[in-house]
Amino acid sequence: MTRTHEVFNQVPPLVGHDTAQDPALLEGLEREGAGWAVPEVRELGRLAGTAQAQEWGRLAERHPPQLRTHDRYGHRVDEVDYVPAYHDLMRTAVGHGLHGAPWSEDRPGTHVARAAKFLVWNVDAGHGCPISMTYAVVPALRANPELAATFEPLLTNREYDPSLRDPATKRGLIAGMSMTEKQGGSDVRANTTTAAPQPDGTYRLVGHKWFTSAPMSDMFLTLAQAPGGLSCFLVPRVLPGGERNAMTLMRLKDKLGNRSNASSEIEYDGAAGWLVGEEGRGVRTIVEMVNMTRLDCVIGTAAGMRTGVVQAAHHARHREAFGRPLLEQPLMRNVLADLAVEAEAATTAMLRLAGANDRAIRGDEGESALRRIALAVTKYYVCKRGPIHAAEALECLGGNGYIEDSDLPRLYRELPLLSIWEGSGNVAALDALRAMAREPHTLDAFLGEVEQAEGADVRFDEALARLKKELTSFDDIEMRARRVVEQMALLFQGSLLLRHSPTAVADAFCASRLDRDWGGALGTLPPGLDLAPVIDRALVDVP
Numbered sequence: 001m002t003r004t005h006e007v008f009n010q011v012p013p014l015v016g017h018d019t020a021q022d023p024a025l026l027e028g029l030e031r032e033g034a035g036w037a038v039p040e041v042r043e044l045g046r047l048a049g050t051a052q053a054q055e056w057g058r059l060a061e062r063h064p065p066q067l068r069t070h071d072r073y074g075h076r077v078d079e080v081d082y083v084p085a086y087h088d089l090m091r092t093a094v095g096h097g098l099h100g101a102p103w104s105e106d107r108p109g110t111h112v113a114r115a116a117k118f119l120v121w122n123v124d125a126g127h128g129c130p131i132s133m134t135y136a137v138v139p140a141l142r143a144n145p146e147l148a149a150t151f152e153p154l155l156t157n158r159e160y161d162p163s164l165r166d167p168a169t170k171r172g173l174i175a176g177m178s179m180t181e182k183q184g185g186s187d188v189r190a191n192t193t194t195a196a197p198q199p200d201g202t203y204r205l206v207g208h209k210w211f212t213s214a215p216m217s218d219m220f221l222t223l224a225q226a227p228g229g230l231s232c233f234l235v236p237r238v239l240p241g242g243e244r245n246a247m248t249l250m251r252l253k254d255k256l257g258n259r260s261n262a263s264s265e266i267e268y269d270g271a272a273g274w275l276v277g278e279e280g281r282g283v284r285t286i287v288e289m290v291n292m293t294r295l296d297c298v299i300g301t302a303a304g305m306r307t308g309v310v311q312a313a314h315h316a317r318h319r320e321a322f323g324r325p326l327l328e329q330p331l332m333r334n335v336l337a338d339l340a341v342e343a344e345a346a347t348t349a350m351l352r353l354a355g356a357n358d359r360a361i362r363g364d365e366g367e368s369a370l371r372r373i374a375l376a377v378t379k380y381y382v383c384k385r386g387p388i389h390a391a392e393a394l395e396c397l398g399g400n401g402y403i404e405d406s407d408l409p410r411l412y413r414e415l416p417l418l419s420i421w422e423g424s425g426n427v428a429a430l431d432a433l434r435a436m437a438r439e440p441h442t443l444d445a446f447l448g449e450v451e452q453a454e455g456a457d458v459r460f461d462e463a464l465a466r467l468k469k470e471l472t473s474f475d476d477i478e479m480r481a482r483r484v485v486e487q488m489a490l491l492f493q494g495s496l497l498l499r500h501s502p503t504a505v506a507d508a509f510c511a512s513r514l515d516r517d518w519g520g521a522l523g524t525l526p527p528g529l530d531l532a533p534v535i536d537r538a539l540v541d542v543p
Contacts, residue, residue, distance in 0.1 A: 011318040020045025021541030028351030037113030045120040057124035059085035060260035094160040099134040104156040115354035122303035126260030130214035136292035137175040143277035176217035182210040195224035205268040215264040228279025235273040257413030301386040305343035308393030335523035337531040340538035345493040369445035380428035381489030386415035429481040453495035463514040504533040
């Protein structure tokens with residue numbers, strides 16, 4: 001009998017590795033004051049590398065949530081059903097404090113530690129959405145001290161309780177956001193949902209929300225037009241006493257990616273809500289929340305980039321072509337090194353922002369100013385680079401990468417969302433300009449940060465001079481916003497790499513991102529660079 005099917009030169013499964021075994025991540029944890037968290041980060045990283053955790057992610061994405069509007073008797077129930085794997089993912093994330101534990105821990109570096117854990121637990125992006133929103137809701141909720149005193153202990157507790165009942169009777173809570181409407185999108189001031197004050201101190205909300213992710217959350221921060229203007233409200237799914245609030249789930253969105261996370265349209269038909277902050281100051285109330293979710297967009301993109309590097313490098317190490325492993329072939333080494341440089345730059349910038357966030361929360365005004373502008377700048381650029389990076393990592397696997405079994409298509413579908421969520425590219429770029437115009441001290445803080453690397457590399461110095469020249473005139477600045485913000489993002493990353501990363505990584509970054517002769521596409525690092533240390537650093541956790 002003739003054997004026509006023999007499997008050889010195929011890459012073994014990528015399992016059993018530690019996703020936290022990333023030098024840039026571990027070094028940044030120490031640098032930003034969270035070295036004490038390394039054991040827990042490593043524990044979560046080892047769990048993320050297991051076959052079981054990876055299968056949870058695949059199952060949650062391949063079997064997306066289903067809307068159940070009515071029960072068998074015709075009663076309206078408005079519930080969303082998830083596969084068990086989704087709840088396993090949520091239970092793990094909550095159990096490790098990714099949802100809100102830093103707010104209950106009075107220790108420097110807790111928000112940095114949480115950022116690192118959020119990065120390494122990158123087995124499914126969809127369940128990260130309610131985790132991120134719960135984290136972001138806490139500081140906004142503090143605008144109403146009474147509500148914060150009631151719900152914050154439950155929002156930060158490390159117990160996951162998916163049951164639908166009175167929030168005060170649960171062991172732990174998950175929160176969501178219900179902001180945008182079909183006529184406005186990012187322009188939330190165009191919202192038409194109304195909120196009428198009631199004698200008991202609550203408000204009754206009426207209106208249609210276009211995007212409400214994680215609709216089975218226990219409560220939502222919602223924007224609505226009160227008598228005093230656009231205001232922020234906390235709207236629970238279940239009212240005190242156990243009655244369901246007047247919220248109707250109209251449909252679930254059929255999305256490009258992020259499919260394990262339910263995103264819905266909902267209608268408020270006299271839903272009860274509590275005012276958070278003052279009437280007419282809804283946008284100001286949620287600003288702190290936006291800072292947190294934007295940071296999570298950067299973390300998620302950095303996590304995706306790291307995943308892409310590891311997947312591509314694992315494939316290149318085990319796959320042979322033309323008589324030798326792909327990893328030994330010069331052009332593939334150029335691509336892998338470039339992917340690694342991009343991922344390290346994103347991770348290093350993310351950790352610096354997480355450190356600024358941690359210190360800003362503790363009252364450091366200088367770090368707050370840096371966070372205000374550097375977060376908008378980095379969110380714009382890093383999240384723009386994410387889909388490009390994923391596409392190149394996928395291509396490293398050739399046709400195998402285009403097949404769903406490789407998990408690279410899932411990564412490719414996920415990353416565009418992070419460029420859209422919490423302000424698409426234009427919104428983020430214009431927000432950076434707004435910070436410069438309204439809060440000039442934020443630009444001073446930014447320049448003070450990047451100037452710490454002056455003199456370390458001539459290409460960096462020349463790029464910084466070009467940026468300062470761009471900023472001498474604000475004529476047509478809105479039209480130039482993306483150009484200016486991209487330069488700022490690259491200088492922010494370059495400054496950090498020059499100060500903290502190995503010389504080979506910083507040299508490759510400056511030669512390819514700051515030098516005007518850069519080819520532009522990934523894999524176009526110029527000749528003369530020492531790529532071996534860059535690749536060796538990227539391969540630390542690649543089996």
